[in-house]
Amino acid sequence: MTDPREFIHRLPKAELHLHIEGSLEPEMMFALARKNGIALPYASVEAVRAAYDFSDLQSFLDLYYAGAAVLRTERDFYELTAAYLRRAIADEVRHAELFFDPQTHTARGVPLAAVFAGIAGALRQARAEHGFSGRMILCFLRHLSEAEAFATLDAALPLRAEYAGLWIGVGLDSGELGNPPEKFAGVFARARDLGLRVVAHAGEEGPPAYVRGALDALEAERIDHGVRAEEDPALLRRLVETQTPLTVCPLSNLKLRVVKDLREHNLARLLRAGLCVTLNSDDPAYFGGYLNANFIAAAEALALSRDELAALARNSFRASFVSEAERRPWLDEIDALAAR
């Protein structure tokens, strides 16, 4: 198998940094808006796509929240998740830990139970029909207060038994600058006490100090993005030593202008320096591609070798929150493919 695209396609992969609301394609946005009687600030699917010319994280978030407003019912969340899972399965993704943003929905009067039930329904169906392994990570919106994050966690806890084995952790997303990790130290401590896994976005637009904050104040087990950690050599050494995974999203970084050109992206440098780097699609409907598209774009821009592509796939399972026994068959499959 000499074609790198074929190799990428066939690699079993896990996706660990995917906001389910960010997989809302414009066609579905329009269909749900029509069904739910919601007026969109765009005349057509083409007009939405034309608006995807972002200048930074905030310009994207403005469109992202407008789009998410069409999601109203359990069925809407089910359809959204099922559509992502069809694409993921086609990309040979075997395991995904999906981020979802309850506060974006509860603020509009959508019941939290409908959000959980819709996402979980699609994950359970994919498990039954395709053996797909899925989990859910509830993210707090960092531009809101810690008190609001506590209220969201408290509202979700009564659902925990119903979604045991699916809802496994909490994360932190949305506008990074001006909202350092320390702001959420209390609610993350409570989540850890409850036995939830913890991850956090840091070092996307924010400085390396935010990565340190996520590690020290939140005790984050993975850093989402984290690419700006490279500016702090001592921090990089620490990430190599602890093997704390970074969930890197190349097409997102390009689209939100974290890098001007993918050839300037540091993911290959970070990988070659010994960090546990994984590749992910972040908000694929908005950033121009799902997981394999991110692998292909990164491989071509950075001349990633087959061994490096296999290492990225292995890292995705190593960095996931599954047991050693669950991860073993996927790693064996990667080894077999890489040995050919």
Ligand SMILES: [Zn+2]
């Ligand atoms: Zn993200």
